[in-house]
Amino acid sequence: MTTGTSTIKDIKRLTEHFKYVRSMFEQIAAPLETEDFVIQSVEDVSPPKWHLAHTTWFFEQVVLESYIKNYKPYNKDYYFLFNSYYNSFGERTIRQHRGTLSRPTVEEVFTYRKEVEKRVLEFLSTVDDKVVNEVYDLIELGINHEQQHQELMLADTKWNFGENPLLPLYKKTKQSQFVDAVEHHWIPFSGGVVDIGFDSPEFSYDNEQPKHKALIHDFKLSNRLVTCGEYLEFIQDGGYEKPNLWLDEGWTMVNTQDIRKPQYWHKIDGKWQIFTLGGLKELNLHEPVCHVSMYEAAAFARWAGARLATEFEWEHASNSVEEQESNFLESDYLHPSVLTDDSPKLQQMIGDLWEWTSSAYLPYPGYKQEEGALGEYNGKFMSNQIVCRGGSCITPKSHFRNTYRNFFQPDKRWVVLGFRLAKDA
């Protein structure tokens, strides 16, 4: 699951990071009303209080239970209630029932968090040198797990609010301006055998490993993400009515569910508006389009005479991107921004939106799934999912790297996802 090095790891710095990330979750939760923590409007999303409790359960179950002799759980029932998908840890609440549980209350969940945090901190302050590296790795995994759920909790809340006719406001956010986005142009990349994957003492998920060689062919990438204005042209040109643009499953999906526009777009009194975590607002045609399925992204690309990039093309190209200010969670837009920097370089690769690739989520050559519960973290999902790259405007900045492989079924639209065009050279 994590990297291995021989020197003893700096558990003190990690402890500070643990405290920081845990407290971030409470900041993210702050604007919510008690009632908002309880609901689950569709099976894909989970109640916010479930996220808060589940990430806490992870530390209790994976760390404290393993290293503290005769560990006494905070509440044995929580092991059942807050397990997500780990078969190794026994039975669990059926996913679609998460939103039917009013207890423990939100207050009780926050108390649970506090208590487990205290126990983790106590444990970390006294951890034995013999296991310190192991523990370091598990805590680091738990922190990253917590950050993943921070992003999910925001995406889920957006969905829950978006389904409510009252369209509640999460909070006032920064707004990008109504200015023109930079023109689209192609940036060429030469093919060849390239390095793919992660290999450093820092943390990464196991699915980014091992670093390996891959052959790519000459290709071009668009300098930026596809915009709402471009997507609107696709709609107006009948994109949703032309079967030959679509993958078969995508055609079935949009017709069965009567999908004719991205999630969260509303046409009100003849004007396009968009629901965001910062409320309902006029649709900004120059912003990147988001909340479309991979099927819609692929249909758009075919319509535009292009295609989606493979994840290897994406990763290789991203290596050329210099350090820059990106639109992550901490930027406080919680929405993708209009690209205004008109230098001719590859932009919006990092932050703003997760980008659909054309790559199935499969193991890298030489990938070894870990035994036991940690092997359930990533490896068992390697079927029928698509790799997404690049992080989003609701991803915590410290959670991200450019080898990061996120993955979703191609019909998912609730994550803050968009896409960029690619082309054979």
Added chain:
Amino acid sequence: MTTGTSTIKDIKRLTEHFKYVRSMFEQIAAPLETEDFVIQSVEDVSPPKWHLAHTTWFFEQVVLESYIKNYKPYNKDYYFLFNSYYNSFGERTIRQHRGTLSRPTVEEVFTYRKEVEKRVLEFLSTVDDKVVNEVYDLIELGINHEQQHQELMLADTKWNFGENPLLPLYKKTKQSQFVDAVEHHWIPFSGGVVDIGFDSPEFSYDNEQPKHKALIHDFKLSNRLVTCGEYLEFIQDGGYEKPNLWLDEGWTMVNTQDIRKPQYWHKIDGKWQIFTLGGLKELNLHEPVCHVSMYEAAAFARWAGARLATEFEWEHASNSVEEQESNFLESDYLHPSVLTDDSPKLQQMIGDLWEWTSSAYLPYPGYKQEEGALGEYNGKFMSNQIVCRGGSCITPKSHFRNTYRNFFQPDKRWVVLGFRLAKDA
């Protein structure tokens, strides 16, 4: 929907009753945590805050909108959110989505209640003589509607809590003692042409009208409700495994859903326990059995060489019951009680448990469904439902009369329902 008399009705007394019933709902809601108001664990139940808001919407939509010129709704969106099944009033939230709405918050719902109550009271204090009788009838209907939802909210909360592995406590309730129930014996009734239905200036629902003649045949009724102990014998004798005891749909139901005992029974460490609004407790074999479907009641009756009573038999027999203290909501047991009065009379007819009859819920001879929204109250449900009689331990006392026809699909188990045996004479 209501009775009609020529004298002007006492709107002042009604106003007091309105205030009393409205405040009762808040008392019933008091033990709940904010989170408990939000959830809907299955489609049949509704979130408590929905009940509180929907009964308020009823007064706004049915009374204020009709009688106040240019009435300005408290919040137009609430008309969509809190309509239950009235097609006459336009679109509404899909039933199974009620539990996915975190807003309006519980506090906002209580504010909504207060404001609409204020408006109703203002309106009542100035109502025009020309419409006073009409208004009286609608307000009385609204009050009874509110009381129905008080009972439903308790039944729904019981279900929500019963599905939660933590089995939360609603509140400490009075407990009936662990004593022997009175022996079962048969009480004979002579057949003949009898009066059925309601006919007095007081309130009743339209489905209890008109009063009419019906022919019944000689029959016997059990002196009391079937007990848990008796039902346990049925289980232990393989009642759930003998297809010839069952209606075909019942056999399918218990096998598809793997039902082998009443709802809320738990066998824990070899001992039967029962979940109640007063918490989990040892199963009292002398208490009436409750939360079984009509299919189970009918299978038990066949097993016992008996049958269920028709609603006409039940109503006729109930006329012989003298005024008595009954176990209603106000008794604060919130659970059926052991019958200990050993006088040889017909008992437990009123309160304790709604009793499944064998009668389909159909219009009485001469029944006229009202036009418009009020016609949707009862008449449109007259298919595929079964009449239940007698009121329950969570029915408000002032809501009940012995002509009252409650109705549920025969597979429903969440209402506080039980049954008594009948026999041909």
Added chain:
Amino acid sequence: MTTGTSTIKDIKRLTEHFKYVRSMFEQIAAPLETEDFVIQSVEDVSPPKWHLAHTTWFFEQVVLESYIKNYKPYNKDYYFLFNSYYNSFGERTIRQHRGTLSRPTVEEVFTYRKEVEKRVLEFLSTVDDKVVNEVYDLIELGINHEQQHQELMLADTKWNFGENPLLPLYKKTKQSQFVDAVEHHWIPFSGGVVDIGFDSPEFSYDNEQPKHKALIHDFKLSNRLVTCGEYLEFIQDGGYEKPNLWLDEGWTMVNTQDIRKPQYWHKIDGKWQIFTLGGLKELNLHEPVCHVSMYEAAAFARWAGARLATEFEWEHASNSVEEQESNFLESDYLHPSVLTDDSPKLQQMIGDLWEWTSSAYLPYPGYKQEEGALGEYNGKFMSNQIVCRGGSCITPKSHFRNTYRNFFQPDKRWVVLGFRLAKDA
């Protein structure tokens, strides 16, 4: 299941009737192609070869197995394949899988029929006096069962053909003329305590028994069935768009399934046509309307300011109908006829169409469900079904009597069903 008398029954005459009814089934099957015997276009219908085999299985399982010592089944697998719903006889093919079995072939099924017939005839020719009455009753039941399936096989074939875009022809049938139907008028009946049910040495199903007293109130019945022309007015007046005309379940049904006309009506090039067992033809507005659900019948009745009759009203009224030529299977119309006899009497009660009543299918007072398999014939279906009366144009004439209680769920449209109006006096 059947009547009981003390004299020995005429087994010889019954044998002749057995042979006659069995051969009728083969006549009905004659116009079908081999392929037509195999299919099951929806769960409600069964493949014709299944009907032919199942009715044969009934004689083997219920008669031969019971009375012949060490009886050797024709093919043990057929006991599994051709049981319909008798739990007493063990496991069976899942209903919706009946149409997925290509074997036994149609020819094998006909051979099976011949062989079992031979065995039954041999058995009947040597049956012991001690059991002759019992056997007589079972054979008579088997014959009536066979006749029920003859009607079902025709209704099912109509559905199968009606779903095929090629709209195959079953066979050339007699056609009623395009003449005006007799005007509708009301025929009054006085209420009182009347006799209901069957009581004679002849055959009846157990659900028509016991004969008993019932109280009915003054009422009126329409002299004839509702016509297609009248139903078209209902459609054109927006009957399917007015929620207040409908039972709640009916409103859901017609909207969920997008039903806006009777089954088998097609509007082709602006003209109404109707698919029949005699092929597609111009819609005759003077013919009785058929293939509507009870919900549609009830909505029409409400629209017309009337209601459906109860089954007691229907039976009582039918006693006044004199013997007459009726449109049964043997008439070879296989479709309801225009009523042209303008005498002012009650007509079309017998034959033409099964008539929806407003009565739930429930046991008569004093009804005793038999033990064992025969108790599964009728009694276990006494929930959520509606009684239909009167026989139809595809009912074998000798199968019918005016106490006959047919029953279907209120949403069923594949049976040859129509309705007549009733009214309080």
Added chain:
Amino acid sequence: MTTGTSTIKDIKRLTEHFKYVRSMFEQIAAPLETEDFVIQSVEDVSPPKWHLAHTTWFFEQVVLESYIKNYKPYNKDYYFLFNSYYNSFGERTIRQHRGTLSRPTVEEVFTYRKEVEKRVLEFLSTVDDKVVNEVYDLIELGINHEQQHQELMLADTKWNFGENPLLPLYKKTKQSQFVDAVEHHWIPFSGGVVDIGFDSPEFSYDNEQPKHKALIHDFKLSNRLVTCGEYLEFIQDGGYEKPNLWLDEGWTMVNTQDIRKPQYWHKIDGKWQIFTLGGLKELNLHEPVCHVSMYEAAAFARWAGARLATEFEWEHASNSVEEQESNFLESDYLHPSVLTDDSPKLQQMIGDLWEWTSSAYLPYPGYKQEEGALGEYNGKFMSNQIVCRGGSCITPKSHFRNTYRNFFQPDKRWVVLGFRLAKDA
């Protein structure tokens, strides 16, 4: 979709091949009874008569309609009935309804075949030089399409028969002997940049093109397919009960559907038997295991400390296989054979069983989906499917090449599929 060359193609040889392949289909159909042509036991399979008609429709719709002016269809309704999934050609029968159509009859379908064949042959004998190459390509595609459906019809018939409790026999087939299979051993292959895909004037599907470079890493392949005996060890070791062996979707699948063994295995009186197109027979533990999903194959591989091969590894390795006698349709086993040739080479790559790879079915670099209907043949299915390689014992020999990419959803078990193990070197 097809190859392109500049010389005029030999239409006469193609005509002979057309006649040969068409007649093969009738040979395959010969053992079936009329009833067998009609049924569809699950959505994945189609009625045999549908296959026979659909492949005929393809020639009519794709060739005759395009090249014959004012072409008059044999029967316009067949365009609706026998279109499979081509949106370009308009509406079609819903897939799961194919088995509900008794007409056209089987005889009519064979007449339809004859007539369209006649028209195609006439057309081919007079085809204009200007379009001859285009026509050649379409006819060649139609022939290959027909062969695909020959294989499908056999797989579908096996499923239909396997679901019938009578387990009908398709026909007497050759049987492989009960001898020991060759020991499993690993064969190493060196990695590097290799050629993948098809590039010759002969026919291939568009999804095998373009030929391109791919990087593979050192790997090993098992010399043969996994056997029933090996799979039985996996079962006996609790393979189906160990969640950590499984992909998440696979774990859900086997538990939801209660799968504990390959399709067609039956344990009868304690002995394993297997249903084949040649009937039920004793399970031969030395035969390759077949009819398992990709999930089961992958779980087995993980249990065995191995993995599945990628399609690139498979194709590269297959280039080393010399021409040999393989077990195809024409061998008349219709079942995989025991491997007895003990030379240390790579075997059973061609024929016997389609082999699950670990590769998602995605476009090759540079793949261009054709416009119009032909673009619907392969490209639109490139999501959520897995590539299978190698051909099977029911694949027509002339239909196969080692670049052939078959594809199925990973849960499919009705195709004649098995697998072989691979390993990192």
